[in-house]
Amino acid sequence: MALIVQKYGGTSVGSIECIEAVAKKISEFRDKGDDVVVVVSAMSGETNRLTALAMEMMEQPTPREMDVLLSTGEQVTIALLCMALEKRGYGARSFTGGQVRILTDEAHTKARIREIDGSRIQAQLEQGEVVVVAGFQGVDESGDITTLGRGGSDITAVALAASLKAEECQIYTDVKGVYTTDPRVVEDAKLLKSITFEEMLELASLGTKVLQIRSVEFAGKYKVPLRVLSTFEEGAGTLISLEEDTDMEDPAIAGIAFERDEAKLTVAGVPDVPGIAYNVIGPVSEAGIEVDVIVQNAAADGSNDITFTVKRSESDKTKVILDKLASSLKAKGVVLDKKVCKVSLVGVGMRSHAGIASRMFKALADENINIQIITTSEIKISVVIEEKYLELAVRALHSTFDLGDPDYEKDLES
Amino acid sequence: MALIVQKYGGTSVGSIECIEAVAKKISEFRDKGDDVVVVVSAMSGETNRLTALAMEMMEQPTPREMDVLLSTGEQVTIALLCMALEKRGYGARSFTGGQVRILTDEAHTKARIREIDGSRIQAQLEQGEVVVVAGFQGVDESGDITTLGRGGSDITAVALAASLKAEECQIYTDVKGVYTTDPRVVEDAKLLKSITFEEMLELASLGTKVLQIRSVEFAGKYKVPLRVLSTFEEGAGTLISLEEDTDMEDPAIAGIAFERDEAKLTVAGVPDVPGIAYNVIGPVSEAGIEVDVIVQNAAADGSNDITFTVKRSESDKTKVILDKLASSLKAKGVVLDKKVCKVSLVGVGMRSHAGIASRMFKALADENINIQIITTSEIKISVVIEEKYLELAVRALHSTFDLGDPDYEKDLES
Numbered sequence: 001m002a003l004i005v006q007k008y009g010g011t012s013v014g015s016i017e018c019i020e021a022v023a024k025k026i027s028e029f030r031d032k033g034d035d036v037v038v039v040v041s042a043m044s045g046e047t048n049r050l051t052a053l054a055m056e057m058m059e060q061p062t063p064r065e066m067d068v069l070l071s072t073g074e075q076v077t078i079a080l081l082c083m084a085l086e087k088r089g090y091g092a093r094s095f096t097g098g099q100v101r102i103l104t105d106e107a108h109t110k111a112r113i114r115e116i117d118g119s120r121i122q123a124q125l126e127q128g129e130v131v132v133v134a135g136f137q138g139v140d141e142s143g144d145i146t147t148l149g150r151g152g153s154d155i156t157a158v159a160l161a162a163s164l165k166a167e168e169c170q171i172y173t174d175v176k177g178v179y180t181t182d183p184r185v186v187e188d189a190k191l192l193k194s195i196t197f198e199e200m201l202e203l204a205s206l207g208t209k210v211l212q213i214r215s216v217e218f219a220g221k222y223k224v225p226l227r228v229l230s231t232f233e234e235g236a237g238t239l240i241s242l243e244e245d246t247d248m249e250d251p252a253i254a255g256i257a258f259e260r261d262e263a264k265l266t267v268a269g270v271p272d273v274p275g276i277a278y279n280v281i282g283p284v285s286e287a288g289i290e291v292d293v294i295v296q297n298a299a300a301d302g303s304n305d306i307t308f309t310v311k312r313s314e315s316d317k318t319k320v321i322l323d324k325l326a327s328s329l330k331a332k333g334v335v336l337d338k339k340v341c342k343v344s345l346v347g348v349g350m351r352s353h354a355g356i357a358s359r360m361f362k363a364l365a366d367e368n369i370n371i372q373i374i375t376t377s378e379i380k381i382s383v384v385i386e387e388k389y390l391e392l393a394v395r396a397l398h399s400t401f402d403l404g405d406p407d408y409e410k411d412l413e414s
Numbered sequence: 415m416a417l418i419v420q421k422y423g424g425t426s427v428g429s430i431e432c433i434e435a436v437a438k439k440i441s442e443f444r445d446k447g448d449d450v451v452v453v454v455s456a457m458s459g460e461t462n463r464l465t466a467l468a469m470e471m472m473e474q475p476t477p478r479e480m481d482v483l484l485s486t487g488e489q490v491t492i493a494l495l496c497m498a499l500e501k502r503g504y505g506a507r508s509f510t511g512g513q514v515r516i517l518t519d520e521a522h523t524k525a526r527i528r529e530i531d532g533s534r535i536q537a538q539l540e541q542g543e544v545v546v547v548a549g550f551q552g553v554d555e556s557g558d559i560t561t562l563g564r565g566g567s568d569i570t571a572v573a574l575a576a577s578l579k580a581e582e583c584q585i586y587t588d589v590k591g592v593y594t595t596d597p598r599v600v601e602d603a604k605l606l607k608s609i610t611f612e613e614m615l616e617l618a619s620l621g622t623k624v625l626q627i628r629s630v631e632f633a634g635k636y637k638v639p640l641r642v643l644s645t646f647e648e649g650a651g652t653l654i655s656l657e658e659d660t661d662m663e664d665p666a667i668a669g670i671a672f673e674r675d676e677a678k679l680t681v682a683g684v685p686d687v688p689g690i691a692y693n694v695i696g697p698v699s700e701a702g703i704e705v706d707v708i709v710q711n712a713a714a715d716g717s718n719d720i721t722f723t724v725k726r727s728e729s730d731k732t733k734v735i736l737d738k739l740a741s742s743l744k745a746k747g748v749v750l751d752k753k754v755c756k757v758s759l760v761g762v763g764m765r766s767h768a769g770i771a772s773r774m775f776k777a778l779a780d781e782n783i784n785i786q787i788i789t790t791s792e793i794k795i796s797v798v799i800e801e802k803y804l805e806l807a808v809r810a811l812h813s814t815f816d817l818g819d820p821d822y823e824k825d826l827e828s
Contacts, residue, residue, distance in 0.1 A: 016467065016470045020471075053430065057498055058498075058500070062496060064496075065497050068489060068492060068508050069494065071489075072486035075482060075483075075489075076483055076486050078479075079468070079479040079482040080467060080468070080479075080483065083475050083476055086472070086479070094478075094482050096482075098512070099558075099559075145513075
């Protein structure tokens with residue numbers, strides 16, 4: 001018997017039938033004797049419908065009123081889910097963000113949680129009821145409704161789990177969990193049983209879009225074990241926790257992330273003087289463009305190439321900025337390459353396993369893939385390569401590091 | 415400069431365009447220097463949509479969760495109306511029932527208001543903002559969301575007007591106000607400038623469906639001047655207040671109400687003994703059937719006919735009940751007449767004007783209309799007649815008591 005916080009997203013509660021399926025799932029945990037606190041999003045499509053109404057009214061809707069409007073989406077879901085539970089004979093009680101008193105700052109549409117009063121929830125749990133909380137929303141000191149922005153429902157779930165000291169925070173989605181890499185690219189990609197927060201952060205930010213990075217950070221900070229699993233399929237999903245897998249067979253690599261739509265910009269032949277990197281990157285950042293990989297390599301002749309990547313969609317805008325800067329930077333030229341991608345090996349095991357980088361480079365060389373940029377951190381190695389090699393590179397690395405699902409071929413044989 | 419509470423119903427806020435028209439109307443009051451508190455309903459259709467969702471989930475939705483669900487309807491409207499006001503450059507602030515703290519009892523789906531904390535509204539008004547409050551909803555002591563049932567938004571408006579000591583509570587609808595009778599029956603029916611609460615109660619309960627009777631009672635109790643007027647057309651509408659019109663020309667009759675779909679039941683020849691009326695009417699009421707006019711007239715031979723009317727749709731059910739009772743009541747028979755209607759003269763002036771009843775009866779006799787039942791109260795006289803005479807009777811009385819709009823014919827001439 002444990003206290004579990006579960007979060008179901010918009011697709012999981014997208015229709016009356018889906019909500020009934022969610023109620024069934026919850027009832028199975030109750031039958032096992034678990035206490036369950038459920039966090040739900042708005043039914044899929046609802047937030048878009050409400051946003052469209054607001055946009056029809058004014059181009060830049062008042063943020064305070066936008067929050068009043070959008071928060072109704074989750075409120076509809078909590079009521080319907082409680083009804084579904086009651087219909088199955090399980091006591092249930094809904095709470096809006098304000099009613100649980102999820103206290104946030106006053107930053108409408110992107111508020112941050114300050115404090116949660118768990119006492120009301122605790123009281124209902126003690127009465128044997130399922131507690132259903134509207135995700136994504138809270139109230140500020142003055143009682144105004146706030147919303148938490150993108151991924152807000154995940155944040156609500158993690159914050160509740162932390163505040164209630166739940167055994168686990170389960171995030172139900174439309175995927176079975178976190179894979180070693182994208183199964184659309186590598187057929188035998190393996191579902192990971194567990195992964196550390198650090199690894200998940202690297203995988204999430206690098207393209208495995210399962211969880212919002214903010215909620216992973218938040219869970220890591222408050223040491224809330226997170227589990228990602230599917231609403232629609234059976235399975236234990238992937239546990240994201242503080243501890244490294246202590247299995248003797250622990251692989252060095254957790255997974256392979258990649259980013260498709262990258263573009264590479266090189267400012268060639270700038271003088272090798274202090275502040276030059278800032279002079280190049282500063283104006284780009286100030287224009288609101290997110291810079292990803294940055295490398296600088298001084299040549300023996302005292303000149304310098306600075307290379308970095310941005311999202312492909314922002315590369316033309318970036319080029320314009322750099323072209324304007326070129327003469328004042330005394331650069332020899334600015335080169336834009338739109339046909340690149342990034343592939344990264346991620347794993348906390350790297351810390352203790354030598355030779356990961358050289359095995360990676362060899363695997364790519366064996367496939368005749370030229371590496372344009374290399375960057376490394378404690379738990380990841382990223383390379384930028386020509387875009388057309390993306391799938392080939394990911395498959396080669398997946399196989400080299402033996403990440404494949406051993407059951408996959410068995411399934412094919414049988 | 416006055417404090418005015420305005421209420422706009424579902425049709426008045428049924429689309430973005432309608433909400434913008436409402437914002438324009440409010441801005442005109444602000445421009446005159448009035449403080450305005452606005453109460454709104456859910457956009458038309460929204461409450462039905464939400465109810466359908468709940469009914470799809472379960473036949474008898476949990477009342478607590480039904481309230482959580484339905485209250486989102488008004489919450490959407492308050493946000494959109496505030497945006498519309500902000501767009502026009504008027505400061506505005508929305509409040510849910512819970513935020514204003516409209517405290518109710520715990521009777522979910524039909525809660526009654528206990529108390530309103532006007533301080534938060536007052537503070538916003540002092541900052542020059544329009545305050546927009548979600549109608550139809552409140553919270554109970556424990557912070558649970560409640561709704562007020564049918565006509566709830568009118569009640570919210572009246573309660574706020576009473577609590578804030580507003581000069582007037584304006585109910586905007588899709589009619590121009592209260593007429594002497596239904597303009598669909600009498601072409602030159604006159605829009606009443608003013609009417610007393612008592613008269614309005616009689617007119618409302620007798621078929622002029624402009625205001626929910628509960629909100630008129632409530633306004634009368636707290637002495638809040640109510641004004642009914644149109645959202646879509648210009649005009650001062652009808653003021654409903656405590657005071658009788660002191661005009662010298664004050665007519666005895668305010669208006670003529672009627673009820674079409676009535677049925678008459680007669681239990682004939684029951685003994686004239688104490689308790690007999692209760693023995694007849696009791697079982698009907700207990701079956702949830704609303705009994706309207708009741709008359710009993712003992713004959714000289716000691717026997718007795720008890721006659722009453724019910725809604726036509728419930729008349730067959732009523733007949734079945736009475737037939738079963740007949741022998742134990744020692745009745746000679748039960749007669750059902752489905753083809754009757756009720757016409758009523760209403761006016762506080764009756765108290766001081768003699769001869770109203772006889773003028774009424776003469777007008778009907780002149781048209782050869784037979785009166786089946788007569789009942790009277792302080793401010794009304796009702797007759798039950800054959801249904802086919804309804805229009806003829808209403809027109810004859812309207813003309814006899816000179817209720818017509820003198821401008822109507824002028825309009826035709828010009």
